[in-house]
Amino acid sequence: MDKIILTAFALFFGAIYFYMSGQPTPIENPPAALAKGPTLVYFGTRDCPACRSFVRSGGLRQMEDFARANRITFLVKEIDSLRDLRKDGAFGEFTSAWRATAGKSGRFAVPSFAFVRDGAIIDAEAGNWHGILRKAAEDIKG
Numbered sequence: 001m002d003k004i005i006l007t008a009f010a011l012f013f014g015a016i017y018f019y020m021s022g023q024p025t026p027i028e029n030p031p032a033a034l035a036k037g038p039t040l041v042y043f044g045t046r047d048c049p050a051c052r053s054f055v056r057s058g059g060l061r062q063m064e065d066f067a068r069a070n071r072i073t074f075l076v077k078e079i080d081s082l083r084d085l086r087k088d089g090a091f092g093e094f095t096s097a098w099r100a101t102a103g104k105s106g107r108f109a110v111p112s113f114a115f116v117r118d119g120a121i122i123d124a125e126a127g128n129w130h131g132i133l134r135k136a137a138e139d140i141k142g
Contacts, residue, residue, distance in 0.1 A: 024120035027100045031093040035119045039073040040066075040136060042129075043091065043098050043112040045082050050127065051111045059129050063113075066133055070140055085110065102126075115139065 027034060034041070040063060044051035054060060060076070067074035077094050084090045085108065091098040100121045101114040107126035114124045115136045123135040 024117070024122050025100050025104045025124075026120045027116070028096045030097060030116075030119035033073065033075060034094075034097055034116045037073065037117070038136065038139065039075060039116045040132065041075045041077060041094070041097065041101070041114045041116060043094075043101060043114070044076075044078045044110045045080065045085070046078055047081050048110050051078070054111050054129065063129060063133065066136070070136070072136060072140075082110070097121075100124075 033039065042060065042063060044054070046052075064074050066072075075094075077091050077098070079085075079090055089095050097114065097116070098112075101112050101124040102108045104114070104121045104124035105112060105126040109126040111129070112124065112126045113129050113132040115122045115132050117139065122139060123132060125131045
């Protein structure tokens with residue numbers, strides 16, 4: 001009987017998570033740059049090896065090219081240190097967007113990427129910039 005109850009709870013909460021993960025996540029007090037239209041945002045730190053690798057390998061340039069070709073705003077938000085990621089106001093006016101991105105991706109890590117439309121996170125990825133471009137391309141196609 002206990003296994004049945006535990007299984008029912010797991011299925012119930014799994015269904016809620018599955019439903020919510022596909023829903024836009026509103027950004028609390030979004031900055032004006034994220035309030036309207038589609039936007040891609042890159043969050044990183046200057047001392048992060050994975051962030052530096054992403055930039056060095058051309059990932060940042062490819063995201064810029066994709067955004068330009070699809071008339072999407074592209075923003076780069078970098079701070080100095082990984083140690084500052086959890087600090088209040090770490091990303092200035094974009095801190096609430098950073099926290100929503102970390103929550104949506106399920107990871108408090110950089111590099112992180114968000115696809116935002118009208119002040120809500122449509123999708124977010126930590127480390128997977130190809131995934132965020134796929135999601136943006138799907139959204140653009142309608």
